[in-house]
Amino acid sequence: MNTYDLLKPLNLITTIGTLPQTVEHIEVDSRAVKPDSIFFCIKGHTTDGHDYAQNAISNGATVIVAEKELDVDVDKAALVVVKNSSKALAFISNLFYQQPSKDMMVFGVTGTNGKTSVTNLIHQLLRHGGEHSALSGTIGFDLDGTLYESANTTSDLITTQRMLVQAKEAHVSNMIFEVSSHGLLEGRLWGVDFDVVTFTNLSHDHLDFHGTIEHYGYAKGLLFSQLGQDLSKPKYAVLNLDDQWFDRYSYMTPFEVISYSMEQDADFAAKDIQYLDDRTLFRLESPEGTFQVETQLLGTFNVSNVLAALASLYAKGESVDSLIERLKDIPPISGRMERVQTTAPLSIYIDYAHTPDAIEKSIQAVMPFKKNRILFLVGTGGNRDKSKRPTMAEKASLADYVVLTTDDPRYESYDSILADLEKGMKHDQYALIGDREEAVRHLMEMAEPDDIIIFAGKGHEDYQIIENTKYPHSDREIALEVIGSRF
Numbered sequence: 001m002n003t004y005d006l007l008k009p010l011n012l013i014t015t016i017g018t019l020p021q022t023v024e025h026i027e028v029d030s031r032a033v034k035p036d037s038i039f040f041c042i043k044g045h046t047t048d049g050h051d052y053a054q055n056a057i058s059n060g061a062t063v064i065v066a067e068k069e070l071d072v073d074v075d076k077a078a079l080v081v082v083k084n085s086s087k088a089l090a091f092i093s094n095l096f097y098q099q100p101s102k103d104m105m106v107f108g109v110t111g112t113n114g115k116t117s118v119t120n121l122i123h124q125l126l127r128h129g130g131e132h133s134a135l136s137g138t139i140g141f142d143l144d145g146t147l148y149e150s151a152n153t154t155s156d157l158i159t160t161q162r163m164l165v166q167a168k169e170a171h172v173s174n175m176i177f178e179v180s181s182h183g184l185l186e187g188r189l190w191g192v193d194f195d196v197v198t199f200t201n202l203s204h205d206h207l208d209f210h211g212t213i214e215h216y217g218y219a220k221g222l223l224f225s226q227l228g229q230d231l232s233k234p235k236y237a238v239l240n241l242d243d244q245w246f247d248r249y250s251y252m253t254p255f256e257v258i259s260y261s262m263e264q265d266a267d268f269a270a271k272d273i274q275y276l277d278d279r280t281l282f283r284l285e286s287p288e289g290t291f292q293v294e295t296q297l298l299g300t301f302n303v304s305n306v307l308a309a310l311a312s313l314y315a316k317g318e319s320v321d322s323l324i325e326r327l328k329d330i331p332p333i334s335g336r337m338e339r340v341q342t343t344a345p346l347s348i349y350i351d352y353a354h355t356p357d358a359i360e361k362s363i364q365a366v367m368p369f370k371k372n373r374i375l376f377l378v379g380t381g382g383n384r385d386k387s388k389r390p391t392m393a394e395k396a397s398l399a400d401y402v403v404l405t406t407d408d409p410r411y412e413s414y415d416s417i418l419a420d421l422e423k424g425m426k427h428d429q430y431a432l433i434g435d436r437e438e439a440v441r442h443l444m445e446m447a448e449p450d451d452i453i454i455f456a457g458k459g460h461e462d463y464q465i466i467e468n469t470k471y472p473h474s475d476r477e478i479a480l481e482v483i484g485s486r487f
C-alpha cells in the first residue's frame with residue numbers, strides 16, 4: 001500500500017529519513033517483521049517495543065513508527081515520530097485492512113464471568129441456524145468450526161484486524177469477540193465497528209491490574225462507548241438489569257439498551273426456573289411473547305448467560321421462537337459446569353470458576369439436586385490478584401468439603417498461595433494440597449455414592465503453568481482414573 005496514503009491520517013508527526021513508496025506488511029513484533037514492513041514500537045508491560053526497532057530494520061522493516069527519536073539505521077528505514085504509537089497503529093491498521101468489521105455483524109461480550117459461555121452460545125446458535133460465524137476468545141479463534149490458537153482472550157490490534165479479514169475472506173458475516181478489560185484498556189479493539197455489545201456481570205477479579213473495582217468497571221464500560229456516535233445505523237447494548245453497573249453502562253452509549261433479568265421484569269426475563277441435574281427449564285418473557293425454554297446448560301448463572309445470548313441475537317434481528325428451538329440442541333460449553341460422563345454413582349462437574357462470585361454460583365448451581373455431600377476443589381493462580389483469595393475460599397465454604405489447591409502457581413510457592421486461601425475458610429472440613437494432581441486424587445478418594453464433585457478453576461484448560469513452563473494436566477482424566485479403581 002502507498003506509504004503516503006497510509007500516513008495521511010496522522011497529524012503531529014516528524015519524519016526522519018526517506019519514506020519508501022509502498023509498504024506490504026504491518027507489524028508490532030520485530031520477530032515477525034518481513035521485508036517492506038512498517039513496524040510500530042509499542043511500550044509494553046514487560047518490554048518496550050522501541051528497543052526492538054533496529055531488530056525490526058534488520059528483518060526488513062522500511063518504516064519505523066515510534067514515540068521518540070531513536071538511534072537506528074535511517075538509511076535503511078524511515079523513522080516516523082508520533083505522539084502515541086498505539087493510536088497511530090489503530091488508524092493505520094484501519095486503512096491498511098480496509099475496515100473489515102464494517103462489512104460484518106460484530107458482537108462483543110464483556111463481564112467478569114460468563115463471557116466465554118455467552119460468546120459460545122451466540123456462535124453456536126448462529127451456526128445451528130445455518131449461518132457462518134467466527135469467534136475470538138479464551139478458547140482461541142474459531143473460524144466457522146476451525147480452531148486456531150491465540151495468545152490472549154482479546155488479541156492485539158493487528159491480530160484482531162487479521163482475524164476479521166480472514167473471516168470476511170471466508171464469507172463469514174458474523175464475528176463475535178470475547179472482550180477482556182485488559183484488551184479494552186490497551187486499545188486492542190480500536191477500529192472495530194461493533195453492532196451489538198453485551199454485558200454479563202461485574203465482580204471481583206484482576207484487581208492486581210486495575211487497582212479498584214471502579215477502575216475495572218469503567219474499563220469494561222469502554223466497550224459500550226465503543227459503539228460510537230454514528231447514529232445512521234441501529235446498534236444495541238444488551239445489559240444485565242440484575243447487575244449494579246446497568247445504569248452506568250446504559251449512560252455510556254446513545255444506542256438502545258435491551259435489558260435482561262432473572263429477578264425482575266425486563267425485555268428478556270426468566271421466570272419459574274427449574275434446575276435439573278442434566279438441564280434447566282424456564283419461562284421466557286420476551287418482546288415477542290412468552291416461551292418455554294429448555295437448555296442443557298446448568299446453574300443460575302447459565303440462565304443469565306442464555307438470556308444474554310438470546311437478547312444479543314434478537315438485537316441482530318433473529319426471531320425468539322427460532323432461537324429457543326435451536327437452544328435445546330446446544331451442549332454445555334467445554335469446562336463450564338460440564339458434567340463428566342461416568343457410570344459411577346456420583347456426579348462430577350468441571351467448571352472454570354476462579355472468582356469468588358463464580359465459585360458461589362458454581363456451588364449454588366448443584367444445590368437443587370444435592371442428595372449427599374458437595375465436594376469442591378478450587379485453586380488460584382500464583383503471582384496474580386492475591387486480594388481475591390480469602391473470598392474465594394469463603395465462597396467455597398458453601399460446599400461440605402473443600403480442597404484448596406493451585407491452578408497456575410507460576411513462580412509463587414504453594415505455601416504462600418494456600419495460606420492466603422485458608423484465611424477465608426468458614427468451616428474445618430477442608431484440606432490444603434498445593435500439588436493439583438495430588439489434590440484431585442485426594443478429593444476422589446474422599447468421594448462416596450451420591451456425592452456431587454466440582455473441580456473449579458481450570459475449566460477447558462489442559463495444562464498447568466509452573467514457573468514459566470506449561471505441563472499437561474487434566475482434572476477430568478485424574479478423576480476418572482481414581483474413580484475407575486474405586487467404583
Ligand SMILES: CC(=O)N[C@H]1[C@@H](OP(=O)(O)OP(=O)(O)OC[C@H]2O[C@@H](n3ccc(=O)[nH]c3=O)[C@H](O)[C@@H]2O)O[C@H](CO)[C@@H](O)[C@@H]1O[C@H](C)C(=O)N[C@@H](C)C(=O)N[C@H](CCC(=O)O)C(=O)O
Binds near residue numbers: 029030153
Ligand atoms: C499484561 C498484558 O496485558 N500483557 C500483554 C501485552 O504484553 P506486554 O505489554 O508484556 O508486551 P511486551 O512483551 O512488553 O512487548 C512490548 C512490545 O514489544 C514488542 N516486542 C517484544 C519482544 C521482541 O523481541 N520484539 C518486539 O517487537 C512486542 O511485540 C510488543 O509490541 O501485550 C501482548 C500483545 O498484545 C499481550 O499478549 C500480553 O498479554 C499477556 C500474555 C497476558 O497475560 N495478558 C493478560 C493480563 C490479559 O491480557 N488477559 C486478558 C484476559 C483476562 C480475563 O478476562 O481473564 C486477555 O485478553 O487475554
